[in-house]
Amino acid sequence: MSVIINLIRNLLGGIIAFFDVITRGSKLKRTKENQQQLEKELQEFTLYQFFACPFCIKTRRAMYKMNLPIVKRNVSKGSPYRDELLQGGGKVQTPCLRIESATGTTWLYESSEIIDYLRQRFA
Numbered sequence: 001m002s003v004i005i006n007l008i009r010n011l012l013g014g015i016i017a018f019f020d021v022i023t024r025g026s027k028l029k030r031t032k033e034n035q036q037q038l039e040k041e042l043q044e045f046t047l048y049q050f051f052a053c054p055f056c057i058k059t060r061r062a063m064y065k066m067n068l069p070i071v072k073r074n075v076s077k078g079s080p081y082r083d084e085l086l087q088g089g090g091k092v093q094t095p096c097l098r099i100e101s102a103t104g105t106t107w108l109y110e111s112s113e114i115i116d117y118l119r120q121r122f123a
């Protein structure tokens with residue numbers, strides 16, 4: 001039964017992801033220098049996610065719009081990143097943004113909070 005539920009969930013997620021790609025439009029443009037500088041800063045971020053998770057699609061869409069090419073790690077069952085997320089963040093819930101800074105590592109859960117954080121910093 002759970003196999004069928006997972007199949008339906010992935011199918012619906014795939015459809016949402018497809019419509020996201022064809023409707024997301026253009027991304028924010030920066031000068032080459034500004035984009036390069038920004039991409040250096042982005043090395044401190046990692047997004048833990050599932051491809052077909054609607055909350056991850058919403059977060060990836062906002063990241064695309066802000067032109068933030070952040071490293072993504074898929075946490076499907078069997079992936080080593082799933083354990084990394086569980087150990088570091090405390091639970092397997094996606095999306096989760098890992099933020100590395102001089103003061104330590106923060107694991108930010110909740111799509112709305114992740115998007116707000118990125119908007120405040122980069123938009």
Ligand SMILES: N[C@@H](CCC(=O)N[C@@H](CS)C(=O)NCC(=O)O)C(=O)O
Pocket residue numbers: 050053054055056092093094095109110111112
């Ligand atoms: N309110 C959360 C909801 C996140 C959520 O429910 N994510 C699901 C995937 S779509 C999840 O991680 N479920 C745990 C699991 O599948 O193990 C958000 O907006 O980020």
